[in-house]
Amino acid sequence: MNTIEPRNYNFSNVKYFSPMQLSEHYVLYTRYVDCINKVNKNLLSNSIYSICNPNYSDIRSAAKSKTYCLDAVKLHELYFENLTGNNTSISGSAASVINEVFGSYSNFLDKFECIALSMHGWVLFCYDRYSGDFYIYGQDSHDEGVMLFAEPLIVLDVYEHAYMIDYGINRKEYVEAFISNLDFGVVNKRLRNLNL
Numbered sequence: 257m258n259t260i261e262p263r264n265y266n267f268s269n270v271k272y273f274s275p276m277q278l279s280e281h282y283v284l285y286t287r288y289v290d291c292i293n294k295v296n297k298n299l300l301s302n303s304i305y306s307i308c309n310p311n312y313s314d315i316r317s318a319a320k321s322k323t324y325c326l327d328a329v330k331l332h333e334l335y336f337e338n339l340t341g342n343n344t345s346i347s348g349s350a351a352s353v354i355n356e357v358f359g360s361y362s363n364f365l366d367k368f369e370c371i372a373l374s375m376h377g378w379v380l381f382c383y384d385r386y387s388g389d390f391y392i393y394g395q396d397s398h399d400e401g402v403m404l405f406a407e408p409l410i411v412l413d414v415y416e417h418a419y420m421i422d423y424g425i426n427r428k429e430y431v432e433a434f435i436s437n438l439d440f441g442v443v444n445k446r447l448r449n450l451n452l
């Protein structure tokens with residue numbers, strides 16, 4: 257697997273987040289990038305496959321870190337990409353889909369925020385290629401609760417590290433700040449890329 261380089265994000269238009277909160281979160285993301293690069297390198301070694309044991313083995317550790325760190329990288333990139341403070345009015349296909357599925361953007365937000373307050377890790381609005389449905393779902397960690405064939409459209413990190421510096425334990429306020437910065441240009445681009 258190719259070496260992954262951390263992507264850069266422009267947070268200059270993001271409101272209600274401090275530079276410290278955003279920069280600390282970004283550093284955490286780069287550590288997941290470091291992790292997956294190291295894991296991928298270690299998986300090239302034949303010796304790591306010498307002991308195959310579900311209780312304790314190098315390959316078990318690497319296999320678990322592969323999904324944990326690679327999912328963490330993907331999820332953080334999706335999160336940072338839709339957190340820009342630009343194009344914050346719902347519009348285009350995103351508006352059509354959300355109104356059709358949820359009745360109104362307000363109804364969507366009520367459900368999105370409720371799931372965001374109920375999970376330990378992530379909340380996603382997705383299109384599921386298996387069922388053909390649009391829905392919101394939650395993950396308790398980077399690699400727990402991942403929905404196969406679900407194409408992410410809106411991705412929100414609800415781990416405490418995403419907001420504790422600015423909001424303490426007030427996750428609801430953080431979720432509202434995220435929604436205020438959600439880039440519907442990005443959401444509509446993700447919808448277009450589905451080629452439905």
Ligand SMILES: [Fe+2]
Binds near residue numbers: 284
């Ligand atoms: Fe995070």
